[in-house]
Every structure is written in structure tokens, then in C-alpha cells.
Amino acid sequence: PTDSEQSSQTFESTPKKTRSDVRTLREIGRRRTFAIISHPDAGKTTLTEKLLLFGGAIKQAGAVKSRKTERKATSDFLSIEQERGISVSSSVMKFNYKGYEVNLLDTPGHKDFSEDTYRVLTAVDCAVMIIDSAKGVEPQTRKLMEVCRMRNTPIITFINKLDREGMDPLSLFEDVEDKLQIECTPITWPIGMGKRFKGVYHLQKHSLGLFAPGYSPKDGDGILINDLDDPLLDKSLGKQAEELRDDIELIEGASDPFNMEEYLKGSQTPVFFGSAINNFGVREMLDSFVEMAPPPGIRKASTRDVAPDEPAFTGFTFKIQANMDPAHRDRIAFFRICSGKFTRGMKVRHHRINKDVILSNATIFMAQERSNIDEAYPGDIIGIHNHGTIKIGDTFTEKEPLKFLGIPSFAPEHFRRVLLKNPMKTKALQKGLLQLAEEGTIQVFRPKINNDYILGAVGVLQFDVTMARLAAEYNVDAAHEPVDLSVARWITCENEAKLKEFIRKNEASIAIDSEGWITFLTTSEYQLGFAIEAWPDIKFHKTREYN
Ligand code: GDP
Numbered sequence: 001p002t003d004s005e006q007s008s009q010t011f012e013s014t015p016k017k018t019r020s021d022v023r024t025l026r027e028i029g030r031r032r033t034f035a036i037i038s039h040p041d042a043g044k045t046t047l048t049e050k051l052l053l054f055g056g057a058i059k060q061a062g063a064v065k066s067r068k069t070e071r072k073a074t075s076d077f078l079s080i081e082q083e084r085g086i087s088v089s090s091s092v093m094k095f096n097y098k099g100y101e102v103n104l105l106d107t108p109g110h111k112d113f114s115e116d117t118y119r120v121l122t123a124v125d126c127a128v129m130i131i132d133s134a135k136g137v138e139p140q141t142r143k144l145m146e147v148c149r150m151r152n153t154p155i156i157t158f159i160n161k162l163d164r165e166g167m168d169p170l171s172l173f174e175d176v177e178d179k180l181q182i183e184c185t186p187i188t189w190p191i192g193m194g195k196r197f198k199g200v201y202h203l204q205k206h207s208l209g210l211f212a213p214g215y216s217p218k219d220g221d222g223i224l225i226n227d228l229d230d231p232l233l234d235k236s237l238g239k240q241a242e243e244l245r246d247d248i249e250l251i252e253g254a255s256d257p258f259n260m261e262e263y264l265k266g267s268q269t270p271v272f273f274g275s276a277i278n279n280f281g282v283r284e285m286l287d288s289f290v291e292m293a294p295p296p297g298i299r300k301a302s303t304r305d306v307a308p309d310e311p312a313f314t315g316f317t318f319k320i321q322a323n324m325d326p327a328h329r330d331r332i333a334f335f336r337i338c339s340g341k342f343t344r345g346m347k348v349r350h351h352r353i354n355k356d357v358i359l360s361n362a363t364i365f366m367a368q369e370r371s372n373i374d375e376a377y378p379g380d381i382i383g384i385h386n387h388g389t390i391k392i393g394d395t396f397t398e399k400e401p402l403k404f405l406g407i408p409s410f411a412p413e414h415f416r417r418v419l420l421k422n423p424m425k426t427k428a429l430q431k432g433l434l435q436l437a438e439e440g441t442i443q444v445f446r447p448k449i450n451n452d453y454i455l456g457a458v459g460v461l462q463f464d465v466t467m468a469r470l471a472a473e474y475n476v477d478a479a480h481e482p483v484d485l486s487v488a489r490w491i492t493c494e495n496e497a498k499l500k501e502f503i504r505k506n507e508a509s510i511a512i513d514s515e516g517w518i519t520f521l522t523t524s525e526y527q528l529g530f531a532i533e534a535w536p537d538i539k540f541h542k543t544r545e546y547n
Contacts, residue, residue: 001002004325021311024311025471027444028296030101030294031103031378032103032126032293032470033103033105033296033380033381034102034104034128034381035105035107035290036048036218037121037155038130038141039135041132042132043160043161046276047130047158048231050282051280051295053195054097054282055095055096056095057093093102093104093105094107102291102303102379103379105124105381106120107125113227114143115409115410116319116440117469119392120408121144122318122406123381126294126295129144129145129156129269130159133160133167137179137180142179142518149506154265154287154288155182155269156292157176157184157271158270158273158282158285159273160274160275162281162297163198163275163277163278164194166191166193166194168252168403169190170251171486179378182266183255183256183268183296183427184255184269185256185271186255186273187271188202188203188272189201191243192240192243193394195248197239198210198237200273200280202247204258206227207222207224208225209222209223215519221255258267263292264294270287272288273477296378296379300405301314303403306404307320307339307401308379310338310339310340311339312397312400313337313341313398314339314340314395314400314402315336315395315404316335316396316404317335317336317384317391317394317396318335318392319392320333320391320392320440322469323471331384331387331439332386333385334381336379337377337380340398341377342373343374346398347398351396352388352394352398357389359382391438392547393545410542411543412457412458413487415455415457415485416455416457417454417455418433418452418480425476427480432469432470433470434514435516436470444456445511446513447521448507448508448512449507449508454483456488463480487522487525487527487528488519488520489528489542490540491520491538491541492538493539498537506520515546
């Protein structure tokens with residue numbers, strides 16, 4: 001029953017908890033937590049801005065800065081990081097749209113920071129994939145999709161830049177289906193493209209959105225038509241009406257209709273067409289997105305599955321961001337709430353270090369600011385100030401010792417040896433590297449046979465960023481030099497004796513990472529293959545979970 005239906009007689013006998021339970025359920029049901037996945041330049045920044053405009057989170061275009069400079073040089077990246085450090089807010093953008101609480105999680109654009117992106121994807125319930133209509137599926141899209149597949153994250157597709165000449169829509173469908181192994185089903189369909197781009201036809205609503213560059217359609221702007229034979233179609237589209245009729249006939253025959261179950265499993269993606277820069281087709285996508293996309297769901301933890309409507313508070317950290325403002329040397333842990341309700345000042349258990357923590361100053365992120373919050377619900381991301389006690393993958397709960405699973409670390413592909421310029425700074429170096437490793441900025445290995453610090457990264461830019469941060473935040477002057485390594489695997493073995501034997505016989509290739517995992521470091525895939533063949537009992541892992 002709604003609140004007003006609860007008459008005064010039942011009200012008194014209704015325990016307070018039930019009323020707040022109902023509230024919590026409603027709050028969970030209206031949350032949509034997602035990320036945008038795309039290859040650089042497909043239009044993520046542009047689309048983000050339009051979504052925020054619709055959500056009223058920003059007032060004018062141009063407020064969302066393209067992070068393109070990240071792709072150029074480390075110095076650019078660092079200065080941008082510095083800016084971001086001060087206004088961390090841009091990492092999570094919260095807005096309200098048609099009664100839904102939408103949390104949009106930003107992902108780094110540069111491929112060298114893709115590990116960060118992968119972890120952000122563990123904290124979302126759904127994703128929007130942007131495809132550039134001229135380019136089709138690009139490499140970064142492919143990689144991100146692989147990560148989404150690990151958790152069967154439901155995906156909505158936005159095919160962008162229809163105002164330009166691109167591939168024809170059916171070929172785009174084939175490209176996506178072929179390269180990403182996900183079935184496409186159109187929700188809107190484009191009428192022409194480039195110079196002949198007339199708009200989109202909504203297959204479910206039987207409405208027509210007509211395109212005019214630079215014009216942002218408002219709600220109810222679409223022209224409703226009865227069916228494809230409606231003369232209004234010819235009036236609006238002229239010769240292209242006939243093309244649309246043919247297209248729709250063809251596409252309806254050739255693709256399955258939208259199926260909620262298939263979408264939620266991640267095996268079918270509803271597709272929208274538009275032009276982000278012209279804010280065209282975006283509202284259609286957003287309208288369907290809030291309706292189709294799932295609210296927070298069940299999450300896997302080490303001992304059991306956790307449902308969002310469980311009363312006890314639980315959640316995990318998926319990202320740590322250093323506040324680069326030298327005046328505030330704290331770091332912010334980005335924490336995804338999985339169940340229960342957050343209230344300011346609540347006490348939670350930090351299980352890894354076995355301590356209670358008071359969450360007194362959690363932050364909620366808005367597009368342009370951050371503000372302290374009093375309560376938050378499953379699906380929300382809160383920022384917790386952190387003085388080095390929280391790391392990626394940490395689970396907090398009210399009591400029950402749980403550990404959320406699936407926050408990955410990937411075997412690095414690039415390696416460097418650290419050269420410390422001032423030997424008096426060994427301690428500071430050690431501390432700095434440990435903290436940067438906990439943040440996921442870099443991976444750190446200590447070889448068994450010497451005192452080197454070997455750095456591992458998925459992208460080479462991470463090395464320079466690490467050096468710059470060591471200097472700025474830990475006052476450590478260090479450099480990095482090449483080292484003859486190109487493959488790392490975490491190793492485990494059920495047979496303790498065999499593991500010991502392997503370590504003894506391969507001492508020169510063994511290192512311990514910053515979390516204490518035994519790692520096999522070697523020069524080539526060939527050498528790795530050789531070891532795998534020679535040691536069938538040893539398991540070589542390309543990914544590992546955070547402890
Ligand atoms: P990101 O790298 O994915 O964040 O991409 P951006 O949003 O920065 O867009 C990359 C480039 O594509 C920019 O120059 C945009 O102005 C342009 N762009 C974005 N959307 C459209 C569109 O719908 N049509 C055209 N023609 N260009 C677009």
C-alpha cells in the first residue's frame with residue numbers, strides 16, 4: 001500500500017521498519033548505475049554531456065571537458081589528473097531523470113589505464129556502448145565488451161555520428177554481432193545518413209523524430225504515425241519514406257524483437273541510432289535506458305549471494321583516487337553499496353584489517369560538485385576519505401564477514417626496474433610503491449633473488465605517472481629502466497611440495513607482488529609455454545582477485 005492508504009488504525013500497528021523497508025525498496029528500484037563503454041573518439045564525452053543536460057545535472061554545454069589530452073603526453077595526463085584530483089566529482093555523475101536516480105560512472109579514456117576501467121565495470125549494473133557509425137566495432141570496444149561479458153552486464157547500444165557518412169546500418173549490426181557475439185535488435189532505425197540523414201523511426205512507439213542539426217528535441221516532439229502506410233510519413237520524409245518502409249520490412253524480418261530476458265542476460269542488445277553532438281536520438285535512448293536497464297541486483301560474495309534488499313549494509317571498494325591537491329594528501333575510496341542503507345555516521349566493519357570504521361564523512365558525487373550525504377542506497381557510489389587503510393577490493397559490512405568477488409587485477413604486459421636516486425629514501429620508496437599498488441596505479445614485484453623493485457603495468461604511461469607521483473607525494477626521486485621481462489603469471493598449486501619445488505628450481509623467475517602473491521616473471525610467452533608444459537601441477541593465472 002502507498003503511504004496515504006495506510007489509515008491511522010493500521011499505522012500504529014505497522015512497525016516503523018516496514019515503512020522504511022518499503023522506502024528502501026522503492027529507492028533500489030529507481031536506481032540505475034551504469035558506465036559508457038567505447039573506443040576513444042566514438043563520442044563518450046559528448047554523449048555524457050547530453051545525458052547530464054537532460055538530467056539537469058549541468059546547465060550548459062561545454063561543462064564536461066574532453067579528456068583527450070590524456071592521450072597525448074604524460075605531462076598533460078598529470079596536469080589533468082591534478083585538476084581531477086581537486087574536483088574528483090567527475091568520476092561519478094549522479095542525476096535524476098523521470099524519477100530515476102541515475103549514477104553514471106566515468107571510465108578513463110586512455111587505453112593505458114584500461115585496468116581502472118575494468119574495475120569500474122565491476123561496480124555497474126548495466127552499460128551503454130557507443131559505436132562510431134563510420135568505424136564499427138573498434139579494438140577498445142572489444143576489450144571492454146569482454147569484461148562486461150564476465151558478469152553478463154546488460155548492454156544498450158548507441159550508434160553515433162549518423163550526421164556523417166558511415167557504414168550502412170545492417171552492416172553495422174553484422175559487425176557488432178560478428179565481433180562482439182551479441183545479437184542486435186533495433187529500437188530506433190535511421191532514415192538516411194550524412195547529408196541525407198532525416199531522423200530516426202522508433203519501432204516500438206511508431207513515432208518519427210525529425211533531424212535538424214543543432215536542435216535538441218523536447219519531450220513529445222516526435223511525430224506519431226499510425227503505421228508505416230500513414231501518409232504523414234510521406235509528407236515528412238518525401239522519397240525517403242519508401243526507403244524506410246523497405247528497411248523496416250527487411251529488418252523486422254531479419255532480427256528478433258527486443259527480449260527483456262535476453263537483454264538482461266547480456267545476449268541481446270537493443271540498438272539506438274543518433275548523433276550525440278546534435279543531441280539527436282539521445283533522448284529516445286535515455287528514455288528506454290531508464291526503463292529497460294536493471295536496478296541493482298544480486299552480487300556474489302565469497303560465502304553467499306547478497307541481495308540488494310537485505311537490510312544489512314554491505315559494499316565494496318572498486319577504485320581509489322589520490323587527491324593530488326598537496327594541501328590534502330588524503331585519498332578517496334569509491335565504494336559501491338550492494339545492500340542495506342547507508343546513513344551518515346554509521347559504523348561498519350572493515351574485515352581485511354578487522355576494525356570498525358565510522359563512516360562520518362562519506363561523499364556523494366554530483367556532476368560538478370561533491371557534497372556530504374546523510375543517506376545512500378544500493379547502486380549508489382559513495383566516496384570515503386581514506387588515509388591509507390582502504391584498498392581496492394575491500395568489503396565493508398555491518399557485521400557479517402563477507403568478501404565481494406570479481407574485482408580483478410590483470411597480469412601486466414610491461415615491466416621496468418626502479419632506479420632510486422637517493423639511497424636514503426628506500427623507506428619512502430617502499431611506502432609510496434605500496435600505496436600506489438593498493439590504488440591500482442601500478443603493480444610492484446620483489447624478486448626472490450635480489451632487492452630490486454620491478455614495476456608491472458598494463459599500459460606504459462603508468463610508469464611515468466608512478467614516477468611523477470613518487471616525486472610529488474612521497475618526495476622520492478626515482479627513475480625507471482628497461483628490464484628483460486614481458487610476461488607475468490600468478491601461480492598457485494594444490495600440492496604444497498610441488499609448489500616449493502617449482503619455486504626452488506625457478507628461483508630467478510620468482511617474485512612476490514605487493515599483496516603477497518607468488519608470481520612467475522619471464523621473458524617471453526615462449527618461456528611461459530615451456531614452464532606450463534614442464535609443470536602440469538602448477539596453475540598460471542592471468543588475472544587475480546584483490547585480497
Ligand atoms: P570520446 O573520445 O569518446 O569522449 O569522444 P568525444 O565525445 O570527445 O568525441 C570525439 C569527436 O567526435 C569530437 O570531435 C566530437 O565533436 C565528435 N562527435 C561526437 N559526436 C558526434 C556526432 O554525433 N557527429 C559528429 N559528426 N561528430 C561527433
